[in-house]
Amino acid sequence: MxxxxxxxxxxxxxxxxxxxxxxxxxxxxxxxxxxxxxGISVDLVSSVLSDKGxxxxxxxxxxxxxxxxxxxxxxHNATLTLFCPQDQAFLNSKYPRxxxxxLKYHVVPFKIDKDTMEATFHHGSMVDTLLPxxxxxxxxxxxxxxxxxxxxVKVTEWDLYNDGRLIIHGVEDFFDPAFQILRYPIYDVINxxxxxxxxxxxxxxxxEIISLFTLLALVAAFTYVLIRSFVFPQKPRDGEYALLx
Numbered sequence: 001m002x003x004x005x006x007x008x009x010x011x012x013x014x015x016x017x018x019x020x021x022x023x024x025x026x027x028x029x030x031x032x033x034x035x036x037x038x039g040i041s042v043d044l045v046s047s048v049l050s051d052k053g054x055x056x057x058x059x060x061x062x063x064x065x066x067x068x069x070x071x072x073x074x075x076h077n078a079t080l081t082l083f084c085p086q087d088q089a090f091l092n093s094k095y096p097r098x099x100x101x102x103l104k105y106h107v108v109p110f111k112i113d114k115d116t117m118e119a120t121f122h123h124g125s126m127v128d129t130l131l132p133x134x135x136x137x138x139x140x141x142x143x144x145x146x147x148x149x150x151x152x153v154k155v156t157e158w159d160l161y162n163d164g165r166l167i168i169h170g171v172e173d174f175f176d177p178a179f180q181i182l183r184y185p186i187y188d189v190i191n192x193x194x195x196x197x198x199x200x201x202x203x204x205x206x207x208e209i210i211s212l213f214t215l216l217a218l219v220a221a222f223t224y225v226l227i228r229s230f231v232f233p234q235k236p237r238d239g240e241y242a243l244l245x
Contacts, residue, residue: 040166042066046194048161049084054170056090064100068107070130079111081167083150084160089173098174104130105175111167114158126187134177137184151179 042065049058061068069080083106090096112121117140121127127136127150136150148155148167150171157170180187 006043018158040065040069040163044163045161045166045168049168052157052160052170054084054087054160056087057084060098060103064103065167067100068103068130070109077165078109079165079167081108081110081112081169082106083108083169085154085171085173085174086156089171101131102177104175105136105177106171108136112169113167114148117155124184124185131177133188135180135187137180137187151175160228174240 031091042062045065046058046062049055049061064080068082085106089097095102108127109130110129117138121138121140123140123142125138127138129136139152140146141149153175154172155169156172159167160170167238
């Protein structure tokens with residue numbers, strides 16, 4: 001009886017863990033995400049990028065461009081700037097199918113072009129992205145007329161696409177959020193101070209993840225003790241029975 005109970009409990013635990021894993025592995029599912037109306041044409045963006053040799057990003061944006069578009073962008077006449085990695089970046093990246101969070105790190109919620117980059121953003125400047133609390137860092141060499149770079153990734157081609165609401169520039173690789181976290185940690189503090197709600201939201205998410213893993217660890221430990229106690233009971237050693245008489 002005890003062994004059957006332990007087996008059922010273990011099966012329930014494995015089923016719950018599998019459900020959590022499957023839910024976490026769906027980065028592009030946005031069932032309630034509003035669709036842009038009268039704004040960006042997904043088909044046109046995908047077609048232009050494909051014609052210019054950015055085939056991987058063209059296919060990716062077909063699936064996630066609507067999810068990348070924030071609600072306030074739909075409701076207001078705003079401009080987004082997207083930095084598009086080359087096809088080779090998808091082969092070298094540890095994310096062959098980049099998650100939505102990484103793609104948000106490649107979108108800036110305002111207009112940036114070549115002239116703006118040279119005139120406004122100096123070396124070490126912070127550039128906000130759609131990934132809360134994780135800005136890009138300008139790493140262009142000092143002086144005018146040189147190449148532009150962000151997070152040590154070069155901008156290889158300006159204005160791949162520009163319809164007034166969405167501007168796309170080509171870059172040689174994916175931006176790594178760890179670059180800003182390790183080399184410019186002060187920008188994390190600035191973001192939390194300027195956006196306290198987003199800062200507390202990020203802290204809340206982190207605490208929820210820690211709590212989940214702690215709960216799973218406790219359940220696993222309890223399951224192990226349960227199995228050892230009921231499925232594999234220890235036999236008494238020689239001489240232990242003598243204490244009962």
